Amino acid sequence: MSIKLAVLGCGLRTPLLLHGLAKATDLAVSEITLFDKEPVRAQMMAALAGPLLQGTNSKAIVCPTLESAIEDASFVINSVRPGGIEARARDERLMLLQGYAGQETTGPGGLAMALRGIPVALEQAHVVERRAPRAWIVNFTNPAGIITQAIAQHSGARVVGICDTPSEIFHRIAWALHEPHENLVCDYIGLNHLGWVRQVLLQGVDVTQVLLNDDALLRRLYPAELFAPALIRQLGLIPTEYLYFYYAQSQAVHNQLAAGATRGEELAQMNHLLIAEIQSHLEAGHPHHALDAYRAYLNRRNASYLRLEAAGESALAQPDPGWDPFEGETGYHRIAVDTIRALSGTRPARLVLNVLNHGACPDLQPADSIEVPCLVDKFGPRPTATGPLPECIRGLVIAVKNYERYAIRAALENSAELAAMALLANPIVGEWKPACDLIDALIESDPRHLGYLRPAAVPVPVSV
Numbered sequence: 001m002s003i004k005l006a007v008l009g010c011g012l013r014t015p016l017l018l019h020g021l022a023k024a025t026d027l028a029v030s031e032i033t034l035f036d037k038e039p040v041r042a043q044m045m046a047a048l049a050g051p052l053l054q055g056t057n058s059k060a061i062v063c064p065t066l067e068s069a070i071e072d073a074s075f076v077i078n079s080v081r082p083g084g085i086e087a088r089a090r091d092e093r094l095m096l097l098q099g100y101a102g103q104e105t106t107g108p109g110g111l112a113m114a115l116r117g118i119p120v121a122l123e124q125a126h127v128v129e130r131r132a133p134r135a136w137i138v139n140f141t142n143p144a145g146i147i148t149q150a151i152a153q154h155s156g157a158r159v160v161g162i163c164d165t166p167s168e169i170f171h172r173i174a175w176a177l178h179e180p181h182e183n184l185v186c187d188y189i190g191l192n193h194l195g196w197v198r199q200v201l202l203q204g205v206d207v208t209q210v211l212l213n214d215d216a217l218l219r220r221l222y223p224a225e226l227f228a229p230a231l232i233r234q235l236g237l238i239p240t241e242y243l244y245f246y247y248a249q250s251q252a253v254h255n256q257l258a259a260g261a262t263r264g265e266e267l268a269q270m271n272h273l274l275i276a277e278i279q280s281h282l283e284a285g286h287p288h289h290a291l292d293a294y295r296a297y298l299n300r301r302n303a304s305y306l307r308l309e310a311a312g313e314s315a316l317a318q319p320d321p322g323w324d325p326f327e328g329e330t331g332y333h334r335i336a337v338d339t340i341r342a343l344s345g346t347r348p349a350r351l352v353l354n355v356l357n358h359g360a361c362p363d364l365q366p367a368d369s370i371e372v373p374c375l376v377d378k379f380g381p382r383p384t385a386t387g388p389l390p391e392c393i394r395g396l397v398i399a400v401k402n403y404e405r406y407a408i409r410a411a412l413e414n415s416a417e418l419a420a421m422a423l424l425a426n427p428i429v430g431e432w433k434p435a436c437d438l439i440d441a442l443i444e445s446d447p448r449h450l451g452y453l454r455p456a457a458v459p460v461p462v463s464v
Contacts, residue, residue, distance in 0.1 A: 002030035002057075003344065006073040006132075008066070008124055009080035009141070010036040010045040012271060013333075015294055017077065018045070018052045018060065019326045020333030025056070026346050027337070032060045035069035044275075047282050048290060066127050073132045075340050078124060078147075079140040082116040083449050085268045090445055092262035098438055100428060101252035101309065102262030105143045105193050106245040107428035108438045109264075111407055114146045115419060115442075116449045118411035121147045125155035136343050136380075138162055138336060139354070143404075145192030148354045149369035150408045160381050161354025161369065162339055163192055165240050168330045169221065173200055173211065173238070176220035181329065188352050189361075189386050192371045194246075194400050195352075196237035196393060212236065224310035235392050241306055246396065249428060255312040263308055270297060298325040345378030353381050361386045363394060368401055399427050416443065416453040 005021065007014060014034070021029050032049070036042040042062045049060035063069035070076060081088070091109045092102025103109050121141055128135055137159040141147045148161030166188050174181040179202060187199035200208050211217050215229040218238075226244045245252055256262050274297045281290035302325060307313040325331070335351070342349040350373055357368045360383035364370060374381035389397055406422035409415070416439050423435035443450045 002028050003074045003340075004031045004033065004072060005029050005340070006033045006035065006063075006069045006076045006135075007045075008035050008069065008076060008078050010034050010041040011079060011081060012274070012294075012297075013079060013140075014045045015048050015052060015291065016298075016326065016331060016333040017336055018049050020337040021058060022053050022056050024337045024341060027341060027344065029058050032058055033063045033069040033073070034060055035063045035066055039064070044278060044282065047287055048278070048294070051287050051291060066124065067131055070124075070127050070131045070135070073128075073135045074344070076124070076128055076132065076135050076137045077140065077336060078121060078137055080117065080120055080124075081113075081141075082120050083446060085264065085271050087116065087446060087449065088113070088264035089262065089268040091442070092264040094441055094445055095438075096253065096256055096262060098434070098441070099253065101245055101249055102256055102264060103245050103252070103309075104264060106242055107249075107426060108423060108442070110143050110146075110193075111403075111419065111422055111426070112442050112446075112450070114143050114404075114407045115411050115453065116446075117141050117143075117147055118150045118408060119452070121151055122154055125151045125157040125159070128157040129155060134158075136160060136340075138339055138343075140332065140336065143192060145354050145369045145371060146404045146407055148192075149356070149367070149404065150411070152356050152369065153367055153408070154412065158380065160339060160343070160376075161192065161371075162332075162335045163352075163354065163371065164330055164332050164335050165193060165242065166195060166352035166371065167335055169197060169238065169240050171330050172221045173197065176211070176217045177202065177207070188371070188373055189389065190240075190371050190393070191369070191397060191400060191404070192354050193240070193242035194397065195240045195371050196235070196243075196390075197240075198237050198390065200238075211238065223305050224307050226306065226310050235390075237390060237393065244306070244310065246427060252309045255309055258312040259308050259314055261308065261314065266304075266308065266314060267301070270301065295325060299323055339376065342376035343378065343380065348375070348377035350374070351376050351381070355381045355383050358383065360384065361389065363389045363398060364401055368405075396427060399425060403427075410453065414452050414454055416440075416455055419453055 034042040046060050046062045088104045091112045095102045095108050139148050139161045144161040144163050151159040170186045174184050185201040186197050212233050218229045277293045278290040341347050353374045354371050357370045373384045403422050403426040410418035419439045420435040423429040
């Protein structure tokens with residue numbers, strides 16, 4: 001049976017997804033519909049799809065409406081950014097001026113992104129309910145855990161959240177050990193962008209302590225010096241890179257100030273230049289040259305990942321290392337295709353996904369989204385039981401999940417005060433007046449997307 005796949009939000013990850021689908025010949029994807037609220041972006045991606053889908057039975061079609069894109073789809077890839085990269089850059093500068101690291105998915109920046117994204121994601125989910133009720137939403141809209149939980153709790157659509165962060169750390173562990181990735185099984189626990197590896201099995205043998213006891217191996221796990229080996233050993237867990245913004249928030253602020261920019265500001269500049277270059281090549285009838293420019297952009301972007309926050313190094317100064325990012329072992333397109341393949345029943349798999357807890361982690365509520373290994377097949381994802389959270393991370397995970405619940409409530413109830421409560425619960429902020437000041441500043445900076453927030457009419461409870 002052929003598959004229709006809808007792509008909602010045609011950002012700069014779309015060519016990677018198209019490439020991944022073209023290589024997945026076992027999936028029989030016949031139609032890929034593209035929808036973006038800025039039609040020119042969807043049209044650009046359709047033009048790039050020509051060479052990427054060449055030689056396959058797949059075709060990419062630009063759809064004028066959300067409904068026509070979703071109609072009768074089997075899978076809906078949701079990857080939207082309301083406000084665009086400009087909103088991210090604006091948020092991150094505002095955060096930095098307020099004394100917090102500018103980051104799009106953690107802290108105040110993550111809340112701003114969630115408050116923009118939740119209404120859009122729910123609008124899309126309700127269309128899926130009506131036009132493609134059997135479809136799976138494969139959510140990549142960030143913050144992925146919050147958006148996935150909002151869709152699962154407040155719509156009837158089937159949803160699973162994906163993120164390439166877990167698979168990236170698994171591959172880096174294999175690389176550090178000089179072992180094929182297929183020889184390793186990693187146990188993982190946490191929330192989206194708040195996860196840890198707690199056990200590494202190499203061909204069935206536990207090598208976790210080998211890693212923890214070797215400073216050189218631990219330093220090979222990250223693109224920059226994010227965590228002291230002594231910290232990782234004391235945790236007894238291997239943190240993913242976004243824990244840097246919790247374990248080293250002040251250092252991230254210092255480095256961003258020293259660099260004079262945030263990651264979002266630099267990416268906004270890089271994206272603007274890339275889009276102009278792609279459009280120029282497409283207008284000249286050279287889509288392959290446009291893809292060459294895209295490859296060079298991805299290489300510079302990937303090579304500079306977290307270098308600014310951890311070392312104060314600008315992405316704009318990074319050379320193109322000359323890799324082919326389309327053929328990388330990890331990335332958005334890999335986890336997306338693996339998830340679709342497993343859900344379609346083509347090849348069941350064990351994947352780390354964002355799903356509702358349903359009792360897998362006893363420290364969290366059943367309807368909370370968690371990021372854990374799941375057994376995935378045509379019946380859906382089933383989270384594996386995690387047992388109690390390790391004591392050294394339990395408080396942080398519970399606090400961040402409390403923040404996430406408030407973020408969803410704030411968006412659903414249009415409440416600026418609930419948004420402030422979210423930041424009060426968030427360990428990165430944790431103070432009422434700064435939280436209120438941040439929410440006011442965010443609304444003032446983006447009234448188009450955040451102006452729906454209003455002061456709560458009733459007293460806010462201390463916890464949810």
